[in-house]
Each structure stands twice: as C-alpha cells, then as structure tokens.
Amino acid sequence: SKSTNRLTDGIGGIFTKRKLDDETLEELEELLIQADLGPAMAARVTGDLAKSRFGKEISPDEVKRFLADEIAKVLAPVARPLVLDGSHKPHVVLVVGVNGTGKTTTIGKYARELRDAGKVVWLAAGDTFRAAAVSQLQIWGERTGAPVVAKETGADAAGLAYEALEKARAAGADVLLIDTAGRLQNKQGLMEELRKIVRVIKKVDPTAPHTTLLTLDATTGQNAHSQVEVFKEMVSVNGLILTKLDGSARGGVLVSLAQKFGLPVHAIGVGEGIDDLRPFDAQSFAASLVGLDEGR
Amino acid sequence: MFDGLTGRLGDIFDRLRRRGALSEEDVGAALREVRVALLEADVALPVVKSFINGVKEKAVGQEVLRSITPGQMVIKIVHDHLVEMLGAESEGINLNAEAPVPVLMLGLQGSGKTTSTAKIARLLKTREKKKVLMASLDTRRPAAQEQLRILGEQVDVATLPIVAGEDPVTIAQRAMRVGRLEGYDVVLLDTAGRLAIDEELMDEVVRIRDVTHPVESLLVVDAMTGQDAVTVATNFNDKVGVTGIVMTRIDGDARGGAALSMRQITGRPIKLLGTGEKIDALEAFHPDRIAGRILGMGDVLSLVEKA
Ligand SMILES: Nc1nc2c(ncn2[C@@H]2O[C@H](COP(=O)(O)OP(=O)(O)OP(=O)(O)O)[C@@H](O)[C@H]2O)c(=O)[nH]1
Numbered sequence: 083s084k085s086t087n088r089l090t091d092g093i094g095g096i097f098t099k100r101k102l103d104d105e106t107l108e109e110l111e112e113l114l115i116q117a118d119l120g121p122a123m124a125a126r127v128t129g130d131l132a133k134s135r136f137g138k139e140i141s142p143d144e145v146k147r148f149l150a151d152e153i154a155k156v157l158a159p160v161a162r163p164l165v166l167d168g169s170h171k172p173h174v175v176l177v178v179g180v181n182g183t184g185k186t187t188t189i190g191k192y193a194r195e196l197r198d199a200g201k202v203v204w205l206a207a208g209d210t211f212r213a214a215a216v217s218q219l220q221i222w223g224e225r226t227g228a229p230v231v232a233k234e235t236g237a238d239a240a241g242l243a244y245e246a247l248e249k250a251r252a253a254g255a256d257v258l259l260i261d262t263a264g265r266l267q268n269k270q271g272l273m274e275e276l277r278k279i280v281r282v283i284k285k286v287d288p289t290a291p292h293t294t295l296l297t298l299d300a301t302t303g304q305n306a307h308s309q310v311e312v313f314k315e316m317v318s319v320n321g322l323i324l325t326k327l328d329g330s331a332r333g334g335v336l337v338s339l340a341q342k343f344g345l346p347v348h349a350i351g352v353g354e355g356i357d358d359l360r361p362f363d364a365q366s367f368a369a370s371l372v373g374l375d376e377g378r
Numbered sequence: 379m380f381d382g383l384t385g386r387l388g389d390i391f392d393r394l395r396r397r398g399a400l401s402e403e404d405v406g407a408a409l410r411e412v413r414v415a416l417l418e419a420d421v422a423l424p425v426v427k428s429f430i431n432g433v434k435e436k437a438v439g440q441e442v443l444r445s446i447t448p449g450q451m452v453i454k455i456v457h458d459h460l461v462e463m464l465g466a467e468s469e470g471i472n473l474n475a476e477a478p479v480p481v482l483m484l485g486l487q488g489s490g491k492t493t494s495t496a497k498i499a500r501l502l503k504t505r506e507k508k509k510v511l512m513a514s515l516d517t518r519r520p521a522a523q524e525q526l527r528i529l530g531e532q533v534d535v536a537t538l539p540i541v542a543g544e545d546p547v548t549i550a551q552r553a554m555r556v557g558r559l560e561g562y563d564v565v566l567l568d569t570a571g572r573l574a575i576d577e578e579l580m581d582e583v584v585r586i587r588d589v590t591h592p593v594e595s596l597l598v599v600d601a602m603t604g605q606d607a608v609t610v611a612t613n614f615n616d617k618v619g620v621t622g623i624v625m626t627r628i629d630g631d632a633r634g635g636a637a638l639s640m641r642q643i644t645g646r647p648i649k650l651l652g653t654g655e656k657i658d659a660l661e662a663f664h665p666d667r668i669a670g671r672i673l674g675m676g677d678v679l680s681l682v683e684k685a
C-alpha cells in the first residue's frame with residue numbers, strides 16, 4: 083500500500099542473486115531518490131555500498147540491510163526523545179514551523195502524552211492569525227484536559243505567550259506548550275515576529291524557551307533543508323518532529339538533515355489522532371526507508 | 379547545495395566557451411547536471427527521466443552543435459521544453475454547467491484547501507460577479523468548519539450553516555440543495571485532508587463526488603512537495619478524477635518541482651497559485667515563471683536573451 087512497496091519490489095527485482103554492477107547501483111540510487119533522500123545523499127549511500135560490495139554476489143536482503151544500517155548510522159545520534167528538565171517550572175516548549183506542517187496537532191498529542199506521564203500541562207494559543215486556530219487548540223485542550231491560555235484572533239502573539247507563561251508558572255505547571263502561527267522561512271517579517279515571541283518569553287524566564295520544536299511535514303522534499311537552516315538560525319530550534327509519516331511519503335530528507343544539522347528528532351507523527359505520536363527510532367525509520375519493514 | 383542550473387553548468391560552459399561547439403558528449407554531461415538540478419528541485423524521478431529524454435532529442439540536433447553559444451542553447455532548450463511541459467497559461471475555473479456549479483477541493487492534510495476555497499470564492503465573487511456558497515465537509519479536523527465560516531465572513535461569501543453530527547456526504551447533498559433553492563451560481567465544497575493511500579477516506583470522497591457531480595475537482599498541493607507527488611497525483615486522479623491543480627505556498631522559497639510532476643502525472647492544468655496566507659493571495663499560473671524557478675535561475679531569461 084505504501085510507496086516503499088515500489089522500493090521493495092525494485093530492490094527485490096534488481097538484486098535476486100546478481101552481482102552488484104553499475105546498472106544495479108544506478109537503479110538503487112534511483113529508489114533512494116524516490117524516498118526523498120535527495121540526489122547527493124542517495125549517491126553517497128549507494129557509493130558506500132559500491133565501495134564494499136562491487137562485483138560481488140549480493141542478495142536483496144543483504145542490500146537492504148546494508149543500506150538500512152548505513153542510514154541508521156547517520157540517524158542514530160539524533161533519535162532522542164524530548165526530555166523535560168524538572169528544574170524548570172514550567173519547561174517551556176515553543177512549537178514553530180511552516181504552515182500546515184502539524185504544529186497544533188503535535189501539541190495536542192504531546193499534551194496527551196505528558197498528561198499521561200502525570201505532568202501538569204498548559205497550552206498557549208499563540209497562533210493569533212489563522213482563522214479558528216484558537217478554537218482548534220482549545221478543542222485539543224478539552225480533549226487532553228490541559229488549560230489553554232488564549233486571546234482573540236488578531237491579538238499580539240508575543241503578549242499572549244508572556245501572559246501564558248506567567249499563568250502557567252503561577253499555576254505550578256510542569257510544562258507549557260506554545261503554539262505559533264505557521265510561517266514560511268523566507269518571510270523575514272514573520273520570522274522577526276517569532277523572534278519577538280522568544281524575546282518576550284525570556285523576560286519571564288531568561289532560560290526559556292527550553293525546547294524550540296520545528297515540525298516538518300514528511301511530504302516535504304528538499305525545501306526541508308532551508309526550513310531547518312532558517313528556523314535554527316532565527317529562533318535556535320533544538321528539536322525536530324517529523325509529521326504525517328502514516329502517508330506514502332517516507333521523509334528521506336531527514337537523513338541529510340541529520341548529517342548536516344544533527345538536531346534531535348524527538349518524535350514522529352503517524353496520524354491525526356491524539357495517540358498518533360511515536361518515538362523516533364533510527365533503525366525502524368531506516369528499515370522503512372529501504373522497505374525492510376514490509377511483510378512484518 | 380541547491381545551486382541553480384547555471385551554477386551546475388558553469389564548468390561545462392567554461393569548457394565550451396573555450397572550444398566553441400558542443401559534442402554529443404557535452405550534451406550528455408550537461409543533461410546529467412540538468413537531471414540533478416531537477417531532482418534537487420523535487421521534480422519526481424519518473425518525470426525527470428521523461429523530461430531528459432525529450433530534451434536530449436532536441437539538444438543533439440544540428441542546431442545546438444553548430445551554435446556559436448551552445449551552452450546557452452542548451453539552457454534555452456531545457457527552459458523551453460519545461461515551459462512546454464508545464465502547459466499553457468492559466469485556464470480559469472470552469473463554470474460551464476448549469477447552476478449551481480459544484481467545485482470539489484481535494485488534497486492531503488494541511489495542503490491549503492480551506493484557505494484556497496475562500497480565495498477562489500472571493501475571486502469568483504469579485505471578478506466574475508458570481509453568487510458563491512462555500513461548504514466545509516471537514517468533520518474531522520478540530521474547528522475546520524468554523525475556520526471556513528470565519529473565512530466566509532472575511533470575504534463576505536455565504537457558508538452553509540453548520541449542523542453538528544452530520545456526515546460529509548450528507549453535508550455535500552445539503553450544500554447542493556441549498557445551492558439550488560437559494561439560487562447560487564457556484565458551490566465550493568471544501569473537504570477534509572486525506573492521505574492518498576487512505577482507502578476509506580478516498581472512498582468517502584468518491585461518494586461525495588458521486589452525489590454532487592463536480593464540474594471541477596481541484597487538487598490542492600503544496601509547492602514544497604517532494605517525490606510523494608507521484609503517489610498523490612496518481613491516486614487522487616485515478617480514484618476521484620482531477621480537473622485542475624491549485625499549487626499553494628508558492629510564496630515560499632521551494633523550487634516547486636512538484637508543479638511539473640503534478641502536471642505530467644495528471645495531465646491536468648495548473649489553474650491557480652496560492653501566494654500567501656492572506657485571502658487575496660491567489661494568482662494565475664505562468665509556466666515561464668515556474669520554469670525559471672524550478673531551474674533555480676532567475677537569470678535564465680537574461681542569459682537566454684543573449685544567446
Ligand atoms: N495523517 C496525518 N495528518 C496529520 C499529522 N499531523 C497533523 N496532521 C494533519 O495535518 C493538518 C494540519 O495540522 P495542524 O496541526 O493544523 O498544522 P499546523 O502546523 O498547526 O498548521 P497552521 O497552524 O495552519 O500552520 C491537519 O489536518 C492535521 O489533522 C500526522 O502525523 N498524520
């Protein structure tokens with residue numbers, strides 16, 4: 083059902099009891115490109131395979147395992163769950179990202195996870211721009227039993243964040259999750275607004291935000307590089323969430339992102355539901371990229 | 379990392395400039411760079427391949443080999459072929475049917491359907507003087523129906539009153555009924571986001587299609603889409619039938635190779651571009667602009683003009 087079928091069929095078809103030659107390597111490279119690894123990363127991974135196995139007999143399974151291992155090696159260092167620092171009351175998590183990537187939904191999912199872990203969770207409806215963004219977060223608040231600090235649409239987002247942090251602190255919250263409006267990384271004015279939110283938060287707690295999460299949509303191709311680069315530069319993003327991995331997109335761009343930026347990938351989104359947040363596991367992500375998880 | 383085609387071809391050009399003419403080998407080398415540039419722009423691999431084949435046929439011709447400035451000729455051929463494959467200038471929304479004309483909005487989660495629905499409603503209202511009704515069939519995402527209602531107020535376009543608990547197919551039927559009874563020209567049907575591989579939700583949208591008979595089924599896709607464009611375009615087109623593409627977030631800095639993929643795989647025109655979050659940020663599609671963007675060369679035209 084997934085695009086990995088294509089990948090699996092491809093590798094299976096190409097490598098049944100065959101010597102690893104230029105043609106098979108090229109086809110393999112193409113399969114990785116189709117998983118969004120990008121042409122450079124796909125060439126690198128395939129090149130590594132060629133270096134150690136060229137001209138040798140190799141089975142489809144060996145190929146897949148080799149590739150998955152290579153990719154997992156790159157990803158393993160970034161597979162780190164979000165850990166709250168108990169000394170912060172609250173630990174402030176600012177959620178940022180491009181429009182529609184899953185910020186609000188991810189906050190809802192985290193609220194559930196953290197509440198289940200016994201934490202006192204507060205939410206801040208920092209998207210004061212998009213129509214019904216406040217209501218959307220409020221519904222997540224109701225679903226998870228987390229109080230939501232909100233103002234009317236059009237209110238100053240930085241002011242709202244300030245107020246939310248003061249309230250959450252007074253209430254003894256363990257964690258405050260701040261939603262923000264989606265913005266494209268090339269919009270300087272909007273990026274400045276985000277910096278203003280950070281500056282204002284620091285007036286309440288100079289160490290906050292403790293985590294700045296960037297949500298990336300797995301459907302996104304190579305533009306994810308620019309997203310990570312700019313958001314990291316502008317608001318010191320220090321964690322990633324990859325959403326919509328339940329779809330046919332594999333999110334292979336994460337491999338070169340991991341290599342280039344080394345930012346921890348705290349979790350993945352695998353659906354629209356409240357329980358659809360999963361830890362990021364380097365091995366299984368890599369396995370799924372090359373189609374090793376098929377038939378399980 | 380994301381060098382435009384000009385950068386990629388730089389070395390080859392230098393060589394050519396010294397020698398003055400293109401060999402078949404040179405064309406091959408240039409096309410390998412074109413391939414990488416397209417892949418970095420997120421054009422889907424199968425589409426890249428057919429593109430390269432098309433360009434090769436043209437580029438190996440006499441014209442290029444004898445050209446005094448063969449490098450620029452290659453770029454011109456690539457650019458022109460891209461423009462050709464991207465299709466004609468904007469065709470507007472087809473309203474050629476008995477009123478109320480149903481228009482179905484389709485796409486993945488978060489692609490920009492609801493925002494685009496309101497933008498199109500505004501366009502039809504102000505430019506074509508149409509009486510437009512919008513209906514949200516999204517009963518799944520929290521506050522989705524409210525979002526469309528608020529946008530309706532912003533653009534002063536009617537939205538179908540929200541009835542709690544109603545399922546999407548029933549809402550669609552009610553929207554068409556209200557559209558008929560109240561004399562609307564167009565009924566825009568905004569649907570919930572769905573994955574191309576979600577059989578259940580794809581079946582649901584097929585049922586919506588079957589009770590409304592949309593004249594336009596517009597696939598709303600994000601300009602940042604990567605290789606998954608293949609699955610999205612194929613599945614939505616095969617299962618529901620797509621009549622046109624709306625590409626959103628073209629105001630970003632993505633190369634937007636998905637435009638070419640969508641166009642090639644569905645064979646349907648790109649009708650409109652979303653150019654911002656604001657409700658008037660909707661523009662006509664111009665293939666030459668998108669071509670320059672995909673190739674990562676704002677300078678393509680000036681370069682070619684010299685050729
Ligand atoms: N299938 C799937 N859908 C998701 C996932 N995460 C979010 N979504 C959906 O993606 C759409 C956008 O999600 P939001 O949480 O509203 O995204 P956002 O980043 O807050 O969007 P803006 O605030 O408009 O920028 C919604 O329809 C969500 O239900 C996921 O992991 N899988």
Ligand SMILES: Nc1nc2c(ncn2[C@@H]2O[C@H](COP(=O)(O)OP(=O)(O)OP(=O)(O)O)[C@@H](O)[C@H]2O)c(=O)[nH]1
Pocket residue numbers: 181182212264266485486487488489490491492493494516519522569570571572625626627628629630651652653654655659
């Ligand atoms: N910059 C920019 N943002 C856009 C554009 N179109 C939509 N958006 C934003 O993208 C986000 C998602 O838009 P929606 O219209 O809610 O997307 P949707 O497809 O209806 O989402 P779901 O119903 O959850 O599947 C919002 O933050 C919009 O403001 C565009 O052309 N440019």
Ligand SMILES: [Mg+2]
Pocket residue numbers: 185186187209215261262263264
């Ligand atoms: Mg949001």
Ligand SMILES: [Mg+2]
Pocket residue numbers: 491492493516522568569570571
């Ligand atoms: Mg919507």
